Amino acid sequence: MIRREQTKKVKVKDFYIGGSNNVLIQTMTTTKTKNVEETVKQINTLATAGSSLVRLAILDVEDANAIKEIKQQVNVALVADIHFDYRLALICADNGIDKIRINPGNIGNKDKIKMVVEKCNDLDIPIRIGVNGGSLEKHIIEKYGVTAKGMLESAKYHVNLLEELDFTNIIISLKSSDIFKTVEAYRMASKEFNYPLHLGITEAGTMFGGTIKSSIGLGILLYEGIGDTIRVSLSTDPIEEIKVAKELLSSLNLYKKPKIISCPTCGRIQYNMFALVEKIEKYLETIEDDVTVAVMGCAVNGPGEAKASDIGIAGGKGEGLIFVEGKIKRKVKEDEMYDELIIEINEYIKRGKLN
Numbered sequence: 001m002i003r004r005e006q007t008k009k010v011k012v013k014d015f016y017i018g019g020s021n022n023v024l025i026q027t028m029t030t031t032k033t034k035n036v037e038e039t040v041k042q043i044n045t046l047a048t049a050g051s052s053l054v055r056l057a058i059l060d061v062e063d064a065n066a067i068k069e070i071k072q073q074v075n076v077a078l079v080a081d082i083h084f085d086y087r088l089a090l091i092c093a094d095n096g097i098d099k100i101r102i103n104p105g106n107i108g109n110k111d112k113i114k115m116v117v118e119k120c121n122d123l124d125i126p127i128r129i130g131v132n133g134g135s136l137e138k139h140i141i142e143k144y145g146v147t148a149k150g151m152l153e154s155a156k157y158h159v160n161l162l163e164e165l166d167f168t169n170i171i172i173s174l175k176s177s178d179i180f181k182t183v184e185a186y187r188m189a190s191k192e193f194n195y196p197l198h199l200g201i202t203e204a205g206t207m208f209g210g211t212i213k214s215s216i217g218l219g220i221l222l223y224e225g226i227g228d229t230i231r232v233s234l235s236t237d238p239i240e241e242i243k244v245a246k247e248l249l250s251s252l253n254l255y256k257k258p259k260i261i262s263c264p265t266c267g268r269i270q271y272n273m274f275a276l277v278e279k280i281e282k283y284l285e286t287i288e289d290d291v292t293v294a295v296m297g298c299a300v301n302g303p304g305e306a307k308a309s310d311i312g313i314a315g316g317k318g319e320g321l322i323f324v325e326g327k328i329k330r331k332v333k334e335d336e337m338y339d340e341l342i343i344e345i346n347e348y349i350k351r352g353k354l355n
């Protein structure tokens with residue numbers, strides 16, 4: 001059981017980030033934000049897939065203006081990703097954005113920072129300070145280099161600018177494409193600040209490599225109780241980011257979704273088990289309930305794993321034994337396995353809902 005760090009609770013839209021609230025999933029649209037139709041379509045797809053927050057790149061005034069129309073057509077919390085231009089932050093805030101990602105130190109003079117802070121205060125909009133190993137401030141690099149310590153110092157610098165103006169509605173991220181630096185930076189930040197932390201390994205890479213990299217980096221931190229929101233950054237469709245994020249959180253019991261236990265390649269498998277587990281996985285993707293299904297290939301570990309799961313099958317030659325909540329239910333033929341498992345999964349979920 002993971003003991004989460006109890007960070008400050010920060011309100012975003014109609015929910016909280018931090019404290020003992022669930023670790024939430026975030027991703028980013030790939031559309032031009034000013035293309036309202038495409039952006040709304042993607043946001044809604046991402047929200048349905050499980051993203052609690054969707055971040056949008058705000059590159060210019062047109063993007064910032066589009067927020068108003070977009071907001072009317074979506075329900076999920078929207079985050080404006082802004083670099084340098086304080087005016088874009090003000091427009092997004094007026095247009096109903098739920099959270100702003102901007103580094104106050106990059107906005108310019110104190111008056112500009114003050115204008116953004118006052119606006120966010122008035123409208124109760126939190127600010128995420130997003131430190132990135134690839135864009136540390138010159139004065140930080142000169143003193144610390146591009147190191148975890150440098151990333152922490154950069155976060156401190158930006159946090160101070162907001163705190164000086166009595167603004168504490170803050171969330172922090174310290175991303176690097178290097179796992180070691182990222183983990184170290186977040187560990188230090190977790191000791192230094194009580195603000196919620198948004199986790200990510202930035203520019204993690206492709207679907208395959210990036211998934212492994214993010215799982216290691218974010219997995220270490222989440223296991224240590226660090227992190228209140230996560231983004232898995234992959235060079236692919238953001239839907240895949242959500243899938244990976246959900247699986248990652250689910251593996252650490254931080255997200256409720258169906259789990260599968262199944263045999264690896266093994267010379268003892270007695271039937272076409274891989275085809276069955278693939279079909280079962282596809283089916284489980286359509287439900288959100290907390291059910292563990294074991295699809296096992298033979299009698300060595302099969303009955304044990306099937307028994308320990310909510311629903312399981314231990315396969316033999318051309319047939320298998322179905323287990324339900326630890327007890328043998330019945331023997332089924334190989335061509336009946338899928339249908340029979342689905343019946344048991346659905347009944348198990350129904351029982352859970354009735355209780």
Ligand code: SF4
Pocket residue numbers: 263264266267268269270296297298299300301302
């Ligand atoms: S349960 Fe049987 S088929 Fe599955 S991994 Fe163990 S020995 Fe192999």
